[in-house]
Amino acid sequence: MTLSAIAKRRQAQLEALIDAAEARIIAEGVASLKARDLASDIGVALGGLYNIVADMDMLLLKVAQRTMERLDAALEAGAASVVADTPRAAITQLVAIAHAYYDFSRNNLRLWRALFEMRLKNPDLPEWNRQAQLGLFRHMNAPLARLRPEADEVARTLTARTLFAAVHGVVVIGLEERLIAVPAAAMKQQIEWLVRAACEGFVSPA
Amino acid sequence: MTLSAIAKRRQAQLEALIDAAEARIIAEGVASLKARDLASDIGVALGGLYNIVADMDMLLLKVAQRTMERLDAALEAGAASVVADTPRAAITQLVAIAHAYYDFSRNNLRLWRALFEMRLKNPDLPEWNRQAQLGLFRHMNAPLARLRPEADEVARTLTARTLFAAVHGVVVIGLEERLIAVPAAAMKQQIEWLVRAACEGFVSPA
């Protein structure tokens, strides 16, 4: 067996493990993810998990990474669904991105929740995970740049972050089924109102 | 010993327990709250905790309740710091409420985080806790009513919720020290921009 074949096998094991973890999170939520279950899922002894992954936290981070990659793609697709050639269209594009975020969260509820429900023993995230999170904010940057081309780059990045965070908050509370479930259509309206209102206050003075 | 004296003692034990839990959350975060530590904190045997409180989840809910009461008071104070006699002043009042939320979160970081980091075994909250959460949204209702007196009550409640949620999202991401810490002054500016922009899109047509 060649060296790279060994690496391939490890990689396959890792992917099977992440698959199993994802499936269990989707089925029962991140809280009921157990090392013993996962080990039996992928046909490995309990201790064998730790040959594949340093610990449970690392596994959760890998799952989170996958989820964020899919989320990133969903936001990209949302943005691509609108041609933002005018300021008005740029705002519509921002709405599309926000709606894409809501749709993704709704359709991947437990995986999406797992992003925030991770309670890691080591509080500081690996750099690749941090970058993936920060990368999500960037989707709103280009449309905002079209709204105010002359604005400072740093300020715009902060604005993108704030706008994204605001949408995030609305989605979080809206999907918090412990409180009152708001219908999807109403949620989308609220999100659209919020994004449009925020952006009206951001367009360059005519 | 009279009947009520017994009840008093229980009440005192409960309060001591909540105090101890709060202190530990403030010192080390909710994740490192241990039954054994708390028992020794209040001078009771391990099993004795369960004479005071049904389980750890119930204790967390009691702590959350206290925190929400204090938060509620802080929002009330924020609102009271502005006399909202005109539409313009109503917007300023909304900004004050949002700033009060941010300030409270920043000044009570771990207790505030504990509100969301609770992972309860039983997912549905007791009614008193649910009401306390929903009650937080209501602070934005009166100012919004002044902005659009003719608007539908239900729609306004939903708007208040959305606006609060948006501010919440900005605060959550802003205080997420795992990413990039934004200075408090910049945060306040962002929050003010967001609230004002959202409200401009909500005033009655003149």
Next chain:
DNA sequence: AAAATAATTTGAACGTCGTTCATTTTTAAT
């Protein structure tokens, strides 16, 4: 005041969890 009864407190023990590590099994090299 003593005995009987009820209420409360106790801490050892249980079940579950993530993680470790000595042992065994499998694989690769000689």
Next chain:
DNA sequence: ATTAAAAATGAACGACGTTCAAATTATTTT
């Protein structure tokens, strides 16, 4: 075939929340 290295195993560990039979303390009855 022999040996050495690598990988997989699962019993055992420590930490955790929770339970419960036993001990202790308080109350009532005689």
